[in-house]
Structures are given as structure tokens and as C-alpha cells.
Amino acid sequence: MARLAGSVSEGSRLDPLAVAVHPTLPRIARPRRWLLGLYLVSALLVTLQQGVLHQSNNFRVFRSATINLFARRDLYAAHPEQHVDFYKYSPTFALLFLPFAWLPFALALLAWNLLNALLLYYALLRLLPGRPGVSALALVYLELLLSMQYTQSNALVTASMILAFLALERGRQLGAAAWIALGTFIKLFPLAGVALALCHPRRWRFALILAGLAVALAALPLVVVSPDALAAQYRSWRAIEAADTLNRGYSLMQYLYMWFGADWPNWPVQLAGTALLVAPLALGRARWSDAAFRRLVLCSVLVYVVLFNHQSERATFVIAYTGIVVWCVGSAPSRLKTAILALTLLVMVVHDVEIVPRWVKSEILIPYRIKGVPCVVAWFAIQAELFATALRSESAGTALPGTAPEPRGA
Known part of the structure; x- marks a missing residue:
């Protein structure tokens, strides 16, 4: 253990943003290769389950949308001869799904x-080099597996947001x-x-x-379609x-309704949440150059x-749980983070594993939307x-590992 600890630089041990395993460690000490194998095997097994033994309805929806786009059919109409449910993604996604x-x-x-x-594996290792990244990959595995079993795009969406963040960190x-x-x-x-x-x-x-x-x-x-046909698809x-806005799914609006009987429209709660999201950014301009603040x-x-x-569902939580995991393993530990991570893992296991x-599940976990509580x-x-970080006047001016700090300016 002393040799292992000694292989990590003093600066890396002190800075939780830069903890990394030394490249000379033996292969047995690199569990990310085992996790890569687990991710690959899981993708193969889910394909066997949802593509060979049974054909996933969600994936049929995606494939049919591409076919319907080329056939000039309404993507968003019912197509019971092709699949159950409705297509709710963009016309552009239907074209990009062509391969x-x-x-x-x-x-x-x-x-x-x-x-x-x-892509999620790659994004997490880029965001959290070394041990924190390996820990994050292990902790989000069950949610990734669930998302794949639903043949959803949520892991892809999670990775795109992380990679956008990393590109901004590099000034790209x-x-x-x-x-x-x-x-x-x-x-x-x-x-x-x-x-x-x-x-x-x-x-x-950037906005332009x-x-x-x-x-x-x-x-x-x-x-592949005319301007009039594309305009009709967007309508x-x-x-x-618009017809789906009355749903609440696993959102905070659903919890306010269940816990307090607040039968409000979704938009006031969403507006308040957005204001809370951006308020620390407005208050903490002095912290913008702090990498830890930006990752938070x-x-x-x-x-x-x-x-x-309001459209959140069980398979969507790979996005949110990734945020929780990155927060817990990528920054200085605390009792609060440990407790929240433990709660998240407990809910993840009882929801996603048949234990x-x-x-x-049918009487408690699903009706009471337990999965969203963490x-x-x-x-x-x-x-x-x-908010606490934003109200501090000093700025650390740090950069994430593997990135160069940008010149600060307007």
C-alpha cells in the first residue's frame, strides 16, 4: 500500500481534481479495463435480449421514423403496423438515425x-482522469444498463453534455x-x-x-424532404x-403534487428551477475562473x-445520477455527499435489480416515484x-486536469 500511495504525486493527493493513477502501475491495478470489458459485454447481452430474443419497441420507433421520413409520412402520427407508442424526437434525429x-x-x-x-465511458474518463473516473464508471453502470435495456438515447445525451463542458474548458x-x-x-x-x-x-x-x-x-x-413537408413535420x-405538457413523470412537479397537493402547471416550477440554476452564476462571477466551481x-x-x-422516466436517470456521482467522487468528500451517494446507490439497486x-416495486417504488428522491x-x-462558493470573493483560477485555463474576458 505504501508503494501504491507513493506512486501518486503529492500534488495529486492534495488536489481532488487531479487524482490519477501513475502510469507505471501494474495492469492488475487498472480496473478501467475490466469496466470497459463489462460495458462491452453488457452492450452485447442487451442486444441479444432486445434485438434477437425480442425486438425492442423503442428501437422500432426510431427505425420506423427514418423510414417514414423518407416515405414522406407524418413522423408523429400513430403507426400501429410498425410499433406501439409515438415518435417524439426531432425530424433531424430521424435522418441521423439512417445508419x-x-x-x-x-x-x-x-x-x-x-x-x-x-461514448459515456470515454466522456467520464476525460472528465475524471484516474481513480475518480473509474469509480464513476462503476457507480453509473446500473443506470447505463437500464438505459440500454430500454434502447434509449440517454447515455448518449449524458456524454454529449459532458463533452460539451470539456470542449468549453479547452476553449473549443x-x-x-x-x-x-x-x-x-x-x-x-x-x-x-x-x-x-x-x-x-x-x-x-458562442451563442452565434x-x-x-x-x-x-x-x-x-x-x-430528403421539401420545405413544406419539413415545416409540417415540425408542426x-x-x-x-404540447399535448404532453400535462404529464409530470418523475419531475419535481410530480413530487410537489404528491407531497403537498400542489396541482400547478409545470412552467412556474420549471421557471423557478431555472432561476435557481443560474443565480449562483450571476452572484459568483469571481468564481468563474475556478474549475471546481465550473464542474459543480x-x-x-x-x-x-x-x-x-415533465417527461422524465426511469431510463432518464442515467443523466441525473451521473451528475450526482461526478459531484460525489470528483470533489472533496464530506458526510453529506457520502450520505447522498449511499441513498442514490440504494435506490438504484432496489429499482434496477430484482432483489x-x-x-x-408495483405498490411503492414506482407509484411514489422513489427513484427521483435522491x-x-x-x-x-x-x-x-x-451559492456558498459563489458568495466567496476570492477566485482560485484553477483548470481541470488536461486543460489549459482560458484567458478571462468578456
Whole structure:
């Protein structure tokens, strides 16, 4: 143990943002390779389950959307001959999904699962080099597995938000804007990543780049459909999204209704949550050059997009739980973080693993939306830490490991 500790530099042991395993450690001490194997095998097994033994309805929805786009059909109408449920993603996503619609079902699903698993694996190791990254990969594994079993895009969305953050840390505005824009046209959640740019210079330039990419991606389906047909698709998308606004899912609005009987529209709570999200950024301009503060904002955004989204569902929590895990393992430990992480893992296990009787899930866990409770606790704890940090006048001026600090300016 002494030799192992000695292989880590003194600076790395003191700075939780820079803890990393020394490259000369023996292979047996590198569990990230085992985790990579676990992620790959899990993608293969889920493909066998959802693509060979059974064909996932969600994946049929995605594939059918691409077919319907090329056939000039309404993407958002019911297509019972193709699948159950409705398509709720953008027309652009239907076009981008073309490679997965062209391949045979099982092979396409394998490629989709590998894309989700490996991009999240890569993003977390880039965000948290060394041991913290390995810990994060292990802790979010169950949520990644659940998302893959639902053949959802949530791991991909999580990775896009993290990679946008890392691009901003390196001053690569085009890359950051591309990840946010691309993620937004997969699922709207990454749009909240715009808040991450507020801590960086040349914000107006970033806004213009993002707007340009958004327009380009919105118009991308014009390569296969006419302008009138594309406009009709966007009207149908807006209509189906508007019809869904009465839902609460696993959002904070649902908890306010269950706990306090607050039968409010969703938008006032979402507006209040957004104000709470950005308030520490407005108050803590002196902290913008602090890498720990910026990463704390990332954690807050990852939880926020699930907690305040009325469409949140069980498979969505890989996004929020990743934010909680990064907050807990990527910064200085505390009893509060340990308690919240323990609560998160407990809820994750009882929800995702068949270790409790089915009646417990059907009568307690699902009706009472237990899976979102750790997110409520964690988000307000993260916000409290952000406010406390923002109100300190001094700035550390640090950079994340592997990044160069940007020149601060307007």
C-alpha cells in the first residue's frame, strides 16, 4: 500500500481534481479495463435480449421514423403496423438515425448500444482522469444498463453534455456548440448546457455559433424532404410535445403534487428551477475562473434537466445520477455527499435489480416515484454548495486536469 500511495504525486493527493493513477502501475491495478470489458459485454447481452430474443419497441420507433421520413409520412402520427407508442424526437434525429435503420435490426441495435456505452465511458474518463473516473464508471453502470435495456438515447445525451463542458474548458467553442446542438436534436435536455458557457469568455460568439449550428441541423432533413413537408413535420412535433405538457413523470412537479397537493402547471416550477440554476452564476462571477466551481455547475445541470423535465422516466436517470456521482467522487468528500451517494446507490439497486418482491416495486417504488428522491436531495445540496462558493470573493483560477485555463474576458 505504501508503494501504491507513493506512486501518486503529492500534488495529486492534495488536489481532488487531479487524482490519477501513475502510469507505471501494474495492469492488475487498472480496473478501467475490466469496466470497459463489462460495458462491452453488457452492450452485447442487451442486444441479444432486445434485438434477437425480442425486438425492442423503442428501437422500432426510431427505425420506423427514418423510414417514414423518407416515405414522406407524418413522423408523429400513430403507426400501429410498425410499433406501439409515438415518435417524439426531432425530424433531424430521424435522418441521423439512417445508419441504424439501414442495418439489420440486431446489428443496428448492437451498434447503437456500443455508441451509447462507449461514448459515456470515454466522456467520464476525460472528465475524471484516474481513480475518480473509474469509480464513476462503476457507480453509473446500473443506470447505463437500464438505459440500454430500454434502447434509449440517454447515455448518449449524458456524454454529449459532458463533452460539451470539456470542449468549453479547452476553449473549443465550435466543438462545445456542436455537442450541445447535436444532443439537443437527439433529445432537448442538452440545451440546458448553454448555462455552462456563461462561465467562459466570448459568450456572444458562442451563442452565434450555437445558433448557426442549430439552424443547420434543423434544416438538415431538407436533403430528403421539401420545405413544406419539413415545416409540417415540425408542426406535428410541436403538437405532440404540447399535448404532453400535462404529464409530470418523475419531475419535481410530480413530487410537489404528491407531497403537498400542489396541482400547478409545470412552467412556474420549471421557471423557478431555472432561476435557481443560474443565480449562483450571476452572484459568483469571481468564481468563474475556478474549475471546481465550473464542474459543480455541470453536475447541477445534469441533475436539473431530469428533475425539472415533465417527461422524465426511469431510463432518464442515467443523466441525473451521473451528475450526482461526478459531484460525489470528483470533489472533496464530506458526510453529506457520502450520505447522498449511499441513498442514490440504494435506490438504484432496489429499482434496477430484482432483489425486492415485485409488489414492492408495483405498490411503492414506482407509484411514489422513489427513484427521483435522491435527485431532489442532491440538486438542492449542489445548489447550496454553489451559492456558498459563489458568495466567496476570492477566485482560485484553477483548470481541470488536461486543460489549459482560458484567458478571462468578456
